[in-house]
Amino acid sequence: MRVLMTGSEGYIGAVMRDVLADAGHEVVGLDTGYFEGCDFGDPPTPIPLIKRDLREVEATDFEGFDAVAHLAALSNDPLGNLAPGVTEAINTNGSIRVAEKAKEAGVPRFLFASSCSLYGQGAALGLTEEAEPNPQTPYAHSKIDFERALQAMADDNFSPVYLRNATAYGVSPRLRFDIVVNNLCGWAWTTGKIQMSSDGTPWRPLVHIRDISRAFLCALEAPKDVIHNQAFNVGSSKNNVQIRDIAFKVQKQMPECEVTFGNSDGDNRTYNVDFTKIETKLPGFGEAQISVDDAITEFLDAFKRLSTKEEDFQSRLYTRLKQINHLRSEGRLSDDLVWL
Numbered sequence: 001m002r003v004l005m006t007g008s009e010g011y012i013g014a015v016m017r018d019v020l021a022d023a024g025h026e027v028v029g030l031d032t033g034y035f036e037g038c039d040f041g042d043p044p045t046p047i048p049l050i051k052r053d054l055r056e057v058e059a060t061d062f063e064g065f066d067a068v069a070h071l072a073a074l075s076n077d078p079l080g081n082l083a084p085g086v087t088e089a090i091n092t093n094g095s096i097r098v099a100e101k102a103k104e105a106g107v108p109r110f111l112f113a114s115s116c117s118l119y120g121q122g123a124a125l126g127l128t129e130e131a132e133p134n135p136q137t138p139y140a141h142s143k144i145d146f147e148r149a150l151q152a153m154a155d156d157n158f159s160p161v162y163l164r165n166a167t168a169y170g171v172s173p174r175l176r177f178d179i180v181v182n183n184l185c186g187w188a189w190t191t192g193k194i195q196m197s198s199d200g201t202p203w204r205p206l207v208h209i210r211d212i213s214r215a216f217l218c219a220l221e222a223p224k225d226v227i228h229n230q231a232f233n234v235g236s237s238k239n240n241v242q243i244r245d246i247a248f249k250v251q252k253q254m255p256e257c258e259v260t261f262g263n264s265d266g267d268n269r270t271y272n273v274d275f276t277k278i279e280t281k282l283p284g285f286g287e288a289q290i291s292v293d294d295a296i297t298e299f300l301d302a303f304k305r306l307s308t309k310e311e312d313f314q315s316r317l318y319t320r321l322k323q324i325n326h327l328r329s330e331g332r333l334s335d336d337l338v339w340l
């Protein structure tokens with residue numbers, strides 16, 4: 001199949017392109033390039049790229065594609081809080097434009113990278129896809145708002161599917177240290193310490209970026225009736241963990257690392273999610289394959305190979321907010337994150 005992947009140049013897209021290509025699909029990227037040159041080791045495998053802001057896409061960009069994998073977004077809470085309205089302008093309204101233009105061009109399948117963060121502060125353990133969303137941040141709001149817009153667009157010729165990813169982890173050529181597993185591995189390796197300001201009790205569902213990529217592959221290849229207008233939580237019941245457990249898992253593989261906790265810092269994002277639907281209903285997915293322990297091993301190998309230092313860990317290259325603020329302070333991006 002020919003797949004147009006928005007956000008292809010980001011953390012997940014840099015890995016998903018290989019998973020789809022290895023399965024025989026042809027991938028074309030579309031990305032505005034906020035993280036151009038922010039490589040960790042070798043750059044991502046080259047693919048044809050439409051360099052464009054998603055707020056400016058046209059139907060002609062989507063002609064001839066069998067599916068869109070829509071990943072482009074301001075993709076975490078700190079970025080989502082950057083400036084009022086920008087997250088809504090890109091993640092909600094820009095995404096609606098992407099879906100409308102894709103539909104107009106006759107693309108039959110639309111895979112959306114949604115997020116488990118839309119469950120927000122889950123009162124119960126084991127939130128299923130039927131649980132009432134309780135978004136706590138502009139980022140989480142943007143995910144449920146766009147899902148709802150897509151639901152209204154679903155018809156015989158247009159099948160959206162909402163892949164609600166858990167918090168991602170794992171090594172990528174466009175690495176991020178602003179997500180929890182990667183961040184704790186980075187602290188431990190470069191400073192020998194994990195100092196948590198919180199008590200580490202909030203729950204997080206986690207998933208490796210290659211398992212996210214496999215979920216997209218399965219949704220791309222599944223019969224239409226299985227995925228049409230369906231939400232799937234993407235993760236693993238084995239990977240619903242409390243943040244303190246991640247710190248201890250890192251310490252197990254780096255025994256010299258010191259782990260300390262503070263008091264709760266008021267982070268009210270805690271959610272514990274059920275993954276039965278993806279495990280039983282999405283053909284070919286089965287269970288998530290790459291555990292947090294496997295990923296920690298993968299990080300240690302990469303850090304050794306690339307001699308990663310604290311200045312690399314702290315650099316703008318791998319923290320989304322720092323890179324975006326760098327581009328703004330250099331006068332290259334406007335406050336609306338439009339190239340100047």
Ligand SMILES: NC(=O)c1ccc[n+]([C@@H]2O[C@H](COP(=O)([O-])OP(=O)(O)OC[C@H]3O[C@@H](n4cnc5c(N)ncnc54)[C@H](O)[C@@H]3O)[C@@H](O)[C@H]2O)c1
Nearest residue numbers: 007009010011012032034053054071072073075113165168
């Ligand atoms: N990383 C996670 O933990 C996680 C978890 C759940 C869901 N998701 C979702 O998965 C998707 C991919 O996440 P990621 O971690 O790879 O993010 P990322 O920030 O690493 O990459 C996002 C990419 O989108 C591009 N982009 C942003 N705004 C754009 C615009 N206006 N026009 C064109 N391109 C634009 C950026 O240049 C970047 O290359 C996002 O939608 C994110 O919300 C990520």
